[in-house]
Amino acid sequence: MALLEVRNLGISFGGLRAVDGFEIEIKKGQLYGLIGPNGAGKTTVFNLLTGVYKPDDGKIELDGKNITGARTIDINKAGIARTFQNIRLFKDLSVLDNVKVGLHNLYSYSTLSGIFRLPAYFKVEKEMNEKAMELLKVFDLDKEAEVLASNLPYGKQRKLEIARALATNPKLLLLDEPAAGMNPNETIELMDTIRFVRDQFDMTILLIEHDMKLVSGICEELTVLNFGQVLAKGKTAEVLNDPQVIKAYLGE
Amino acid sequence: MKKQINLTKATKSTLITVGMVVVAYVILQILVGAGALSSLMKGLLVPLCIYAIMAVSLNLTVGILGELSLGHAGFMCVGAFTSAFFSLCFKETMAAGPRFLLAIIIGGAAAALSGLLIGIPVLRLKGDYLAIVTLAFGEIIKNIINVLYVGRDEAGFHFSMKDAFSMNMASDGQVLINGAQGITGTPNDSNFTIGAILLVLTLIIVLNLIHSRPGRAIMAIRDNRIAAESVGINITQFKLLAFSISAGLAGIGGVLYAHNLSILQAQPKNFGYNMSIMILVYVVLGGIGNIRGSVIASVILVLLPELMRQLNDYRMLIYSVVLIGMMIFNWSPKAKEFREKYSFKRLIAKKTEKEEA
Numbered sequence A: 001m002a003l004l005e006v007r008n009l010g011i012s013f014g015g016l017r018a019v020d021g022f023e024i025e026i027k028k029g030q031l032y033g034l035i036g037p038n039g040a041g042k043t044t045v046f047n048l049l050t051g052v053y054k055p056d057d058g059k060i061e062l063d064g065k066n067i068t069g070a071r072t073i074d075i076n077k078a079g080i081a082r083t084f085q086n087i088r089l090f091k092d093l094s095v096l097d098n099v100k101v102g103l104h105n106l107y108s109y110s111t112l113s114g115i116f117r118l119p120a121y122f123k124v125e126k127e128m129n130e131k132a133m134e135l136l137k138v139f140d141l142d143k144e145a146e147v148l149a150s151n152l153p154y155g156k157q158r159k160l161e162i163a164r165a166l167a168t169n170p171k172l173l174l175l176d177e178p179a180a181g182m183n184p185n186e187t188i189e190l191m192d193t194i195r196f197v198r199d200q201f202d203m204t205i206l207l208i209e210h211d212m213k214l215v216s217g218i219c220e221e222l223t224v225l226n227f228g229q230v231l232a233k234g235k236t237a238e239v240l241n242d243p244q245v246i247k248a249y250l251g252e
Numbered sequence B: 001m002k003k004q005i006n007l008t009k010a011t012k013s014t015l016i017t018v019g020m021v022v023v024a025y026v027i028l029q030i031l032v033g034a035g036a037l038s039s040l041m042k043g044l045l046v047p048l049c050i051y052a053i054m055a056v057s058l059n060l061t062v063g064i065l066g067e068l069s070l071g072h073a074g075f076m077c078v079g080a081f082t083s084a085f086f087s088l089c090f091k092e093t094m095a096a097g098p099r100f101l102l103a104i105i106i107g108g109a110a111a112a113l114s115g116l117l118i119g120i121p122v123l124r125l126k127g128d129y130l131a132i133v134t135l136a137f138g139e140i141i142k143n144i145i146n147v148l149y150v151g152r153d154e155a156g157f158h159f160s161m162k163d164a165f166s167m168n169m170a171s172d173g174q175v176l177i178n179g180a181q182g183i184t185g186t187p188n189d190s191n192f193t194i195g196a197i198l199l200v201l202t203l204i205i206v207l208n209l210i211h212s213r214p215g216r217a218i219m220a221i222r223d224n225r226i227a228a229e230s231v232g233i234n235i236t237q238f239k240l241l242a243f244s245i246s247a248g249l250a251g252i253g254g255v256l257y258a259h260n261l262s263i264l265q266a267q268p269k270n271f272g273y274n275m276s277i278m279i280l281v282y283v284v285l286g287g288i289g290n291i292r293g294s295v296i297a298s299v300i301l302v303l304l305p306e307l308m309r310q311l312n313d314y315r316m317l318i319y320s321v322v323l324i325g326m327m328i329f330n331w332s333p334k335a336k337e338f339r340e341k342y343s344f345k346r347l348i349a350k351k352t353e354k355e356e357a
């Protein structure tokens, strides 16, 4: 059974049909790519999957559970976490605290324990710190734990967003243009990190990307979106050689 | 290793802030004991605590939650009148200690509840509606109290929104809240020691909240609402939490205020928007989100006009220069750099900072 199964998903903004009849099936452990020209509707698909927008039609199932139209926070609790095309960090919080916010629903103590520093506070905070540092190490951010998120260089901000999303312990990780704005070296490093995350955390990953080198390098399957509709889907090599796909990209 | 540093760093910063207040308290008490303070200065000790509590609590809404409130004095007003009413009712029948303790709880709870009631409809909306609604709330509360009459005789409590006479009380009935004349005869339970204790309590509540799980959620919402939702933070829940605590602490400021006077009236100058704006000025000048700064700014700005009384005409001039100076100190990037370089935090955590650089 597929981990994510989307049928006939659609949304309109005024007269614009941004996503229409979108379908995707992602199996557990897959590294899946969503590509397409600018304005094709890729980010809108992410916003639909995470409940930022409510779909006009269609159905979204995660792990057999219908999450169509659910609230963003419930979708996150159900197991979808994401990053954003325009980085959205908690800029005035430290790197460590950004990840700890991601751990919010996995570690808990009462507000009173926090305010009056009861034993539960110290116990749970210690666990949270350990878990957060562990995640930061994966992304080589542990030395910057105390730095404000906004003071990180661009490439590291993208990594921190991934770490924060992973902190919520998702089943499915959505990455929206993770390599945007990175230089070729950083991109190669990022590819390794994404592969590492998939293997280490047993993660299923759906990523939007423009960089064809990255896409062909790490994605096993692709879906191509054009004007809100699925243009092609299948094995990466086959899709990238599809004349229709080539035309959509060249015709951009 | 790092996590250890992190825990103690926040705790140290809290201890420094609280320590500052305690040291200031001790010094002032010694001065009072030595008779070195003028009666005018002595009269300012409780107000100092009140304004500092108001500024710290408003900073929780403005700086930590990132919402603008223009009616903070309204919550102070709710705390003041509910607690004064309670204390007056039990003036003869309860000992001062437990009565004041209950008054603090009642005033704080009533203000927190009104914050919650305002927050439930308003904080769910996306956008800056809180400013306008709190502004209206502050004015409405003040106006309601000015036409509220409550009295008591053997038959029980009597209410009116018209005048004292329409309450139809027995001739020996006692008027408790007398419209625009307010509440007269509230026991004078406030003093500098209790004020300092309540300020310390306020600081501990706010600072510990900030450095704990709910506080991080609140600041995450402030920094990026969409991202906070994406990691499963319940936006409404934590906005309401922050706003009610902020309102409740303002209520406690009101309790101190009410029990420091024998006549409590709701006037524009104490509970109007002028007061709300003045407290907002303390918050802005002390640094938005900077809790210690709020205490320092309110102390300086309350004391300054009094200390300069003999300078007469130059008073307001110097006052404005100080305002501008504080503004620059807190907000210019150069000054920020300088402060970060020489801050307590930096000196304590020298090692970590070096690694960052």
Ligand SMILES: Nc1ncnc2c1ncn2[C@@H]1O[C@H](COP(=O)(O)OP(=O)(O)O)[C@@H](O)[C@H]1O
Pocket (backbone or CB within 6 Å): A013, A016, A018, A036, A037, A038, A039, A040, A041, A042, A043, A044, A045
């Ligand atoms: N909230 C919105 N309101 C109106 N139009 C939108 C909104 N979000 C996206 N769109 C439109 O939907 C189309 C797809 O956008 P997007 O999903 O961001 O494209 P992509 O991520 O593939 O570059 C664009 O034409 C965009 O202008």
Ligand SMILES: [Mg+2]
Pocket (backbone or CB within 6 Å): A042, A043, A044, A085
């Ligand atoms: Mg996009």
